[in-house]
Amino acid sequence: MxxxxxxxxxxxxxxxxxxxxxxxxxxxxxxxxxxxxxxxxxxxxxxxxxxxxxxxxxxxxxxxxxxxxxxxxxxxxxxxxxxxxxxxxxxxxxxxxxxxxxxxxxxxxxxxxxxxxxxxxxxxxxxxxxxxxxxxxxxxxxxxxxxxxxxxxxxxxxxxxxxxxxxxxxxxxxxxxxxxxxxxxxxxxxxxxxxxxxxxxxxxxxxxxxxxxxxxxxxxxxxxxxxxxxxxxxxxxxxxxxxxxxxxxxxxxxxxxxxxxxxxxxxxxxxxxxxxxxxxxGDVEPYEFIKMRVLNACQTALCYLGALSGLGTTCDDVNDPLLKSFARRMILAESAAVLPDVPSMQVGPYLDLTLSRLGNPAIRHSNHQIATDGSQKINQRILQPLRDRMARGLSSPLLEVAVGGWVAYLAKSQPAFGATWTASDQIMPFVADIAKKSSGNVGAFTRLFIENRAIFGDGLAQDAGFIARTTTAARALLEDGVARTLAGTMAEAPPV
Incomplete structure (x- = not known):
C-alpha cells in the first residue's frame, strides 16, 4: 500500500x-x-x-x-x-x-x-x-x-x-x-x-x-x-x-x-x-479551573481507582457504576464549591458531558497512560481544590480518597507492596527510596510521601490530620479493596 x-x-x-x-x-x-x-x-x-x-x-x-x-x-x-x-x-x-x-x-x-x-x-x-x-x-x-x-x-x-x-x-x-x-x-x-x-x-x-x-x-x-x-x-x-x-x-x-x-x-x-x-x-483562569477540576480531576481519580480495581481504561472506569458515582459525587459535593461561575461551563451539565465523553467506548484511554507523571498533575486537579476547601473550613473526604488512590497506586509499583505494575513519573526514585524505608508499612510510606513539599507544599505536608486521613484511605484501598472503601466513604460523606 x-x-x-x-x-x-x-x-x-x-x-x-x-x-x-x-x-x-x-x-x-x-x-x-x-x-x-x-x-x-x-x-x-x-x-x-x-x-x-x-x-x-x-x-x-x-x-x-x-x-x-x-x-x-x-x-x-x-x-x-x-x-x-x-x-x-x-x-x-x-x-x-x-x-x-x-x-x-x-x-x-x-x-x-x-x-x-x-x-x-x-x-x-x-x-x-x-x-x-x-x-x-x-x-x-x-x-x-x-x-x-x-x-x-x-x-x-x-x-x-x-x-x-x-x-x-x-x-x-x-x-x-x-x-x-x-x-x-x-x-x-x-x-x-x-x-x-x-x-x-x-x-x-x-x-x-x-x-x-x-x-x-x-x-x-x-x-x-x-x-x-x-x-x-x-x-x-x-x-x-x-x-x-x-x-x-x-x-x-x-x-x-x-x-x-x-x-x-x-x-x-x-x-x-x-x-x-x-x-x-481576557481571562482564561475560570475556564481552566473548571476543566482541570472537573474533567481532569475525574480522569486522575478514576485512573488510579480504576487501576486498583483491575480495570484497563477510563471507559471501563466510567462504566463501573460505583466508580462513576464516586467521580460524580466528588465533583458535585466537593470540587464544585470552589469553582468559578462560567455561563458556558455550568458544573452540572459540564460534568454530565465529561462523564459521557470519558465513557466513549471508541476512546480506549489507558488508566496507566493517564496515571503517567501524576506528580505534575495532581496539584491543579485534586490538591488545590482540597486546599481551597480547607481554607473555607470544609472537609473533603472524597478528594482525600482520590489522593489516597494515587498513594496506593504508586505503592503497588514497588516490591515492598507487590510490584503489581510499573509506574511512570519523574519522582519514581523518591518513591522507591521511601518504599524501602517504610518496609511495606502503608502509614510510613504515606507520611514520607506527603512530606515531599515540592508536590504537597508546606501546608499539606505539615497537616497531621490530612496525613492521617490520606493514610487511612490508602490503607483501606490496598487492604479492603476499592469497592468497599468507596462505598464506605460515600455512605459517610454529606449528601449532594
Whole structure:
C-alpha cells in the first residue's frame, strides 16, 4: 500500500476530507514545539480550519525536542497525516495539511533554533507535557535542581530543556529585533505565567540583556485546551488504512469534542483560530479551573481507582457504576464549591458531558497512560481544590480518597507492596527510596510521601490530620479493596 504524501494524496478514498486549499501558497507563520498526538489532533486542526476558511495564510513548522522522531514520522509524508475522530462505532477521517515542515532538535539543535528564530514566525505554541516546563508544581518556579537545567546553564548553545531551547531561540530573535508570542497548550493552571516564569528565570541566569528584552518583546498568553486523544495503537493505523486506502505512520485518534480558550494577549497578528471555534478572552483562569477540576480531576481519580480495581481504561472506569458515582459525587459535593461561575461551563451539565465523553467506548484511554507523571498533575486537579476547601473550613473526604488512590497506586509499583505494575513519573526514585524505608508499612510510606513539599507544599505536608486521613484511605484501598472503601466513604460523606 502506498504511503500518504503530496503525490499520493489524490489516491485517497473518495469521501476522505483533505486540504481544500493550496498548501504551496501558505507561508510558515507558526511553529509548534512537541508535535505529538495531542497537537496534531487539536491545535494543528484549528490551523487547518483557518486555512481552509481562507481566514489565515499561515501554516506551521513542527519541532520535537526529544524522541519520538517527528522527521521519521512526517517528513516522508510531506507533513500530511490522518486525523480520525471516533465515537462508538463511527469513525471520520480527515487528512490534515497545516504542518508544512518538521525538525528533530535532538539531531540538529542549531537548525531547529534558526528555524524558530525566523522573523516570519509570529506565534510559537507548545505541548511538552507538564514535566517539560522544569518547574516546581507547588510554586510554579523554575526547578533549579533539574539536571537538564543545570546542564543547560553551562552551555551557550545547543540547550536541550524547554527553557534553555527557548532562550536560544529568543536570543536570535533579539538579535533580529523580532518579537514573538509563546503559547503553552499544556494542562497547567496559568500555563502562560508558568512559561513566562521558567523562560525568564533561565534567561536571567544566562543573559540579563536577553531577560530584559523578553520582558518587553515576548507575550505569554495562557490557554485552556480540551480534546481526549489517547495514544495511537496499531489497530488505529490499520483502521485509517482501510478508510483512506493509504499507509500513514502519523495517524492520530481523538473524540469529536474539542475546545480552545486563549488569553487575548498577542504582539503579532492574532491567528484566526476563532473561525474554527476557539475563544479569545481576557481571562482564561475560570475556564481552566473548571476543566482541570472537573474533567481532569475525574480522569486522575478514576485512573488510579480504576487501576486498583483491575480495570484497563477510563471507559471501563466510567462504566463501573460505583466508580462513576464516586467521580460524580466528588465533583458535585466537593470540587464544585470552589469553582468559578462560567455561563458556558455550568458544573452540572459540564460534568454530565465529561462523564459521557470519558465513557466513549471508541476512546480506549489507558488508566496507566493517564496515571503517567501524576506528580505534575495532581496539584491543579485534586490538591488545590482540597486546599481551597480547607481554607473555607470544609472537609473533603472524597478528594482525600482520590489522593489516597494515587498513594496506593504508586505503592503497588514497588516490591515492598507487590510490584503489581510499573509506574511512570519523574519522582519514581523518591518513591522507591521511601518504599524501602517504610518496609511495606502503608502509614510510613504515606507520611514520607506527603512530606515531599515540592508536590504537597508546606501546608499539606505539615497537616497531621490530612496525613492521617490520606493514610487511612490508602490503607483501606490496598487492604479492603476499592469497592468497599468507596462505598464506605460515600455512605459517610454529606449528601449532594
Amino acid at each position: 502506498k504511503r500518504l504524501n503530496e503525490e499520493t494524496l489524490p489516491l485517497a478514498a473518495a469521501g476522505v476530507r483533505r486540504p481544500g486549499y493550496d498548501r504551496a501558497r501558505t507561508r510558515i507563520g507558526f511553529a509548534h514545539v512537541g508535535v505529538g498526538a495531542f497537537h496534531r489532533c487539536h491545535q494543528a486542526e484549528y490551523t487547518e480550519d483557518a486555512l481552509e476558511a481562507g481566514a489565515d495564510d499561515r501554516a506551521e513548522i513542527g519541532v520535537n525536542l526529544r524522541p519520538p522522531s517527528i522527521e521519521d514520522q512526517l517528513a516522508p509524508q510531506d507533513g500530511l497525516y490522518t486525523r480520525l475522530l471516533v465515537d462508538g462505532e463511527k469513525a471520520e477521517a480527515r487528512v490534515i495539511g497545516s504542518i508544512r515542515r518538521v525538525l528533530d532538535a535532538e539531531r540538529e539543535p542549531a537548525k531547529a533554533v534558526v528555524a524558530l528564530a525566523d522573523t516570519g514566525i509570529d506565534v510559537v505554541t507548545m505541548t511538552v507535557t507538564e514535566k517539560g516546563y522544569c518547574h516546581v508544581p507547588a510554586s510554579g518556579a523554575l526547578d533549579w535542581e533539574r539536571p537538564e537545567i543545570s546542564e543547560d546553564l553551562k552551555r551557550t548553545a545547543g540547550r536541550q530543556s524547554l527553557p534553555g531551547f527557548l532562550a536560544d531561540v529568543l536570543a536570535k530573535r533579539m538579535a533580529a529585533n523580532a518579537p514573538v508570542t509563546l503559547i503553552s497548550c499544556d494542562n497547567i493552571p496559568g500555563n502562560g505565567h508558568i512559561l513566562r516564569n521558567v523562560v525568564s528565570s533561565f534567561a536571567e541566569a544566562a543573559d540579563k540583556t536577553l531577560a530584559a528584552w523578553i520582558m518587553d518583546n515576548v507575550r505569554f498568553p495562557s490557554t485552556m485546551v480540551d480534546r481526549i486523544v489517547p495514544a495511537t495503537r496499531s489497530e488505529d493505523l490499520k483502521r485509517a488504512e482501510e478508510i483512506t486506502g493509504l499507509h500513514d505512520q502519523g495517524v492520530v485518534v481523538g473524540e469529536p469534542f474539542r475546545q480552545w480558550v486563549i488569553e487575548d494577549d498577542f504582539n503579532r497578528p492574532r491567528p484566526r483560530w476563532d473561525v474554527a471555534g476557539a475563544e479569545f478572552v
